[in-house]
Amino acid sequence: MSAKPVVAATDGSEESLRAVDWAAREAVMRGAPLRIVSAAAMLPRMMERRDDAGLAIVTDALAQDRDLALAAATARAAQVSPDLLVDADHLTGAPAQAVAQSGSGALMLVVGSRGSGAFTALVLGSVSRYAATHAPCPVVVVRDETTSAHRQVAVGIGDPETGAAALAFAFEEATLRQASLLAVHAWNTPRSEIARAFQSLAAPGARAIEEQLTSKLAALLDDWRDKYPDVPVSQDVVYGHPGRALAGLSARADLVVIGRHPGPHGPGAVTHAVLNHAHGPVVSVPSAVPSA
Numbered sequence: 573m574s575a576k577p578v579v580a581a582t583d584g585s586e587e588s589l590r591a592v593d594w595a596a597r598e599a600v601m602r603g604a605p606l607r608i609v610s611a612a613a614m615l616p617r618m619m620e621r622r623d624d625a626g627l628a629i630v631t632d633a634l635a636q637d638r639d640l641a642l643a644a645a646t647a648r649a650a651q652v653s654p655d656l657l658v659d660a661d662h663l664t665g666a667p668a669q670a671v672a673q674s675g676s677g678a679l680m681l682v683v684g685s686r687g688s689g690a691f692t693a694l695v696l697g698s699v700s701r702y703a704a705t706h707a708p709c710p711v712v713v714v715r716d717e718t719t720s721a722h723r724q725v726a727v728g729i730g731d732p733e734t735g736a737a738a739l740a741f742a743f744e745e746a747t748l749r750q751a752s753l754l755a756v757h758a759w760n761t762p763r764s765e766i767a768r769a770f771q772s773l774a775a776p777g778a779r780a781i782e783e784q785l786t787s788k789l790a791a792l793l794d795d796w797r798d799k800y801p802d803v804p805v806s807q808d809v810v811y812g813h814p815g816r817a818l819a820g821l822s823a824r825a826d827l828v829v830i831g832r833h834p835g836p837h838g839p840g841a842v843t844h845a846v847l848n849h850a851h852g853p854v855v856s857v858p859s860a861v862p863s864a
Contacts, residue, residue: 584641587684596652738831815845
């Protein structure tokens with residue numbers, strides 16, 4: 573049994589409860605405890621307190637919503653497995669930072685893709701995005717229903733020099749799930765360069781680039797095949813935006829794994845693109861994951 577927990581964040585929305593379901597199943601599969609956390613969505617300058625007369629104020633209502641969300645999530649986890657060890661903790665501070673930090677020392681942090689209602693949708697959406705790019709552990713963003721097993725883990729390979737952590741996580745997941753692993757590298761040349769250099773993807777220049785990338789990816793995977801001989805491994809080199817390619821794969825994979833590297837995480841980033849358009853769970857893995 574793992575001493576490290578799987579952590580799931582909830583705000584009481586159905587999306588976050590589905591994330592709790594997913595996290596509970598993962599905790600059972602790993603023999604790990606489940607820690608459920610929730611942060612009250614306090615507005616700036618708000619603090620949890622009562623006024624001098626003891627009357628309930630807005631922050632009390634927000635804290636009560638948080639506590640109800642934790643209770644609902646704990647009950648949901650118990651439905652997955654009555655024997656699962658579950659802790660429920662409320663977090664203080666700004667929700668995005670608090671949830672991201674709750675992943676410290678965890679096997680993984682699991683969040684929903686969005687909340688319910690106009691304000692909580694914004695809050696949870698921003699929380700998931702922040703956690704996926706800042707938490708110290710792998711972060712899984714759960715989208716849609718995920719009960720069907722495809723027996724495949726997909727991993728996006730950008731720069732082979734910095735992809736070791738994502739590959740290690742993906743191979744471990746494939747082993748745990750008794751699944752195959754598909755490694756994908758997507759390359760994208762600016763349209764002006766294509767027109768100037770070889771006019772079409774059928775041109776010799778394009779084929780040469782694809783062959784070189786295919787050979788490089790195969791050499792990289794050979795070392796991992798030796799480490800994980802029981803995992804069936806395949807690879808694919810495709811032309812197109814990496815985010816679009818990986819989002820498409822998420823419809824037929826149990827998990828899509830992407831590496832997370834220091835740098836901007838705006839609308840053009842691969843992580844942002846995958847999280848916005850994925851059909852299933854996506855995990856972003858920091859370039860250096862603490863050892864188990």
